[in-house]
Amino acid sequence: MSATLEALDLDVLRLIAEEPRAGVREYARRLGVARATLQARVDKLQRSGVLVSWRPQIDPAAMGYAGLAYVRLQLAQGMLERTVVALADIPEVVEVNAVAGNADLLCQVVAKDNADLERVLQLIIASDGVERSSTEVVLSRRLKPTVVPLIAQMHSELQQRTVLAR
Incomplete structure (x- = not known):
């Protein structure tokens, strides 16, 4: 199942991926939305299976x-x-x-x-x-796993579709 993601969802995912410890209140402040709105988006992302874990990354x-x-x-x-x-x-x-x-x-x-x-x-x-x-x-890791560029690409595609739909 593929979730339909909106711009705010992608912004939330980017912040979580970049700074997982910042917290919902800080994410809401940075995105200029109410804390309840942001929490509802996080809950939606979890229910849809997009956001699968808040586990720390251990090296x-x-x-x-x-x-x-x-x-x-x-x-x-x-x-x-x-x-x-x-x-x-x-x-x-x-x-x-x-x-x-x-x-x-x-x-x-x-x-x-x-x-x-x-x-x-x-x-x-x-x-x-x-x-x-x-x-x-593996001799050396040149690029560690990341989804941030993928999120940015999806955000850009969403913006392009929005412009074309107008």
């Missing part, structure tokens, strides 16, 4: 897990769910996505160093259902 590298890798897994037929359950038991596997292409799963993995990465990889390939794996070690 594993700052906690001693400086290694980052992506592991592609090819699975035995019919083993997807069982393999995902096994991978969830490995703390260093921080994300698992089912993908199309040469692999069945793409996993994001953290490790303390190369020796630790090897240990984690051994746990992964020993998981039920894993037939083959390939690993890509």
Whole structure:
């Protein structure tokens, strides 16, 4: 389901993405709307599934897990769910996505160093259902995950549609 977003919704999302700790009162002040109006928009964004979490972002590298890798897994037929359950038991596997292409799963993995990465990889390939794996070690992160440019693009498209509709 795709939510219909208005300019104010996009402005709220941008502020939340840029400064999640500022709070509803501060967002309302910056956007020049009543606090109740802003709270209603936040509630709407949560109900529609656009705003999924207020969780803090925690950097594993700052906690001693400086290694980052992506592991592609090819699975035995019919083993997807069982393999995902096994991978969830490995703390260093921080994300698992089912993908199309040469692999069945793409996993994001953290490790303390190369020796630790090897240990984690051994746990992964020993998981039920894993037939083959390939690993890509991240040398450096050049662009961290962000949705702010996407929000800006949607805002611009909304403004263009509004101008054309007049």
